[in-house]
Amino acid sequence: xxxxxxxxxxxxxxxxxxxxxxxxxxxxxxxxxxxxxxxxxxxxxxxxxxxxxxxxxxxxxxxxxxxxxxxxxxxxxxxxxxxxxxxxxxxxxxxxxxxxxxxxxxxxxxxxxxxxxxxxxxxxxxxxxxxxxxxxxxxxxxxxx
Ligand code: 5GP
Ligand code: ZN
Numbered sequence: 533x534x535x536x537x538x539x540x541x542x543x544x545x546x547x548x549x550x551x552x553x554x555x556x557x558x559x560x561x562x563x564x565x566x567x568x569x570x571x572x573x574x575x576x577x578x579x580x581x582x583x584x585x586x587x588x589x590x591x592x593x594x595x596x597x598x599x600x601x602x603x604x605x606x607x608x609x610x611x612x613x614x615x616x617x618x619x620x621x622x623x624x625x626x627x628x629x630x631x632x633x634x635x636x637x638x639x640x641x642x643x644x645x646x647x648x649x650x651x652x653x654x655x656x657x658x659x660x661x662x663x664x665x666x667x668x669x670x671x672x673x674x675x676x677x
Pocket of ligand 1: 554566567568569570623630632633634653654
């Protein structure tokens, strides 16, 4: 059993435990980084805490402390690996704000000059392409996995 809260019905808990597949970039003791399956751009990444909390407001402070530095690591790895012109970090709290998966997560969305903005959560990406970009990002990340 995990020593942190999980929800057996939560899709991100299942990704964190490996029960459902995802294009995983890597993990630390506290977080998992993987490709968004319905991305708004190439390289669209999600970072989640392994512990299940519905949103930012409910995250314990000590969990946040072990969360944001890995988010920065992944953002830097994305910058080096695929060289976007900019990177947007989004995070939604509550249905009215656009949240659809109620396990706290940070979106990291690479952007290129002149490229149209797609909404997230709409069109499914090719799993092989997601794996390839995850591999490229992982190569720039000095995590264990
Ligand atoms: P939210 O709107 O809750 O901030 O975003 C949830 C995100 O999770 C969406 O961008 C959506 O594409 C992504 N997502 C939903 N289900 C899955 C899944 O099964 N696997 C992966 N990798 N991403 C998912
Ligand atoms: Zn969860």
